[in-house]
Amino acid sequence: MELLATYSQALVAHLENAVIEKEPTQLYKPVKYILSLGGKRLRPVLTLLTADFFGNDYEKAMHAALAVELFHNFSLIHDDIMDNAPLRRGKETVHEKWDVNTGILSGDAMLILAYQLFEAYEPAKFQELAKLFSKTALEVCEGQQYDVDFETRDDVTIPEYIKMIDYKTAVLIGAAMKMGAIVAEASSSCCQGVYDFGRNLGIAFQLQDDYLDAFGNPKTFGKQVGGDIIANKKTFLYLTALNNSTKGDAETLVHLFNINPKDPADKIETVKEIFLTSGAAKATIAEIEAYTQKANTILETLKLSEEKKEKLRAFGKWLMERTV
Secondary structure, three states: OHHHHHHHHHHHHHHOOOOOOOOOHHHHHHHHHHHHOOOOOHHHHHHHHHHHHOOOOHHHHHHHHHHHHHHHHHHHHHHHHHHOOOEEOOEEOHHHHOOHHHHHHHHHHHHHHHHHHHHHOOHHHHHHHHHHHHHHHHHHHHHHHHHHHHOOOOOOOHHHHHHHHHHHHHHHHHHHHHHHHHHOOOOHHHHHHHHHHHHHHHHHHHHHHHHHHHHOOHHHHOOOOOHHHHOOOOOHHHHHHHHHOOHHHHHHHHHHOOOOOOOOHHHHHHHHHHHHHOOHHHHHHHHHHHHHHHHHHHHOOOOOOHHHHHHHHHHHHHHHOOOO
């Protein structure tokens, strides 16, 4: 998206030097590797954009943005280990390219490196940023634990699922934007408002990710299509399909989410068909639109020019319609 291009280019230039590859190389090479895989980098770019929109030089928010990107990639390394995922952004995951122990340790190093980046700010800002970061990091871990718990539960509800993706994904997007506002010294109401805006967009973002996991193009999605189905994840798609299906389809769905065939191709196709016939696919798209609209409603309360608000609305629309 053109709006993000300037911030993205600046971020990439700084990211090259954010982590120095030094001894022991087995610790730092995987860090450099996952950062080199690219990806959308939406979270740190939003930190820079928010700082800019609230009237500060976005370069001043660069350390906070880099911290967000390092933390996000740390969580991806560990998520991939827990999910036994073979691909990340179309390339081998860190634990596949090296091994699980290397993935755990390199991920841990990324978390510490992220915290170190806040040391560039004066004490008052450091405290505010670090406090938000700690709260967010813990919520992300809580969200991940909910996600793990759901795999062995048969009574997960849709509100529980929304809470899980809020913690696992959305709070970091909200925090990324709030960090930019903090660096720009925006008012407390604007800091909270932009956090809530980002958080609602984050829920829409994750719902879209869930949808693309089932129905995305493997050439553009960058991850294994059907990965959530293989892992028996109780996503919004699954829970909605379970609630709305015929008795026979619901029983089939429950059965398929309790087995792990060596070749999951048939399982994936059958589940996707039930997602479509039950209306779960359409319901997911409607939920994505609903959370995007919630974000836009919050946007109206922010002390920003109409031009900047329109740019953020356009960003939300683009995010909702993405295919990667």
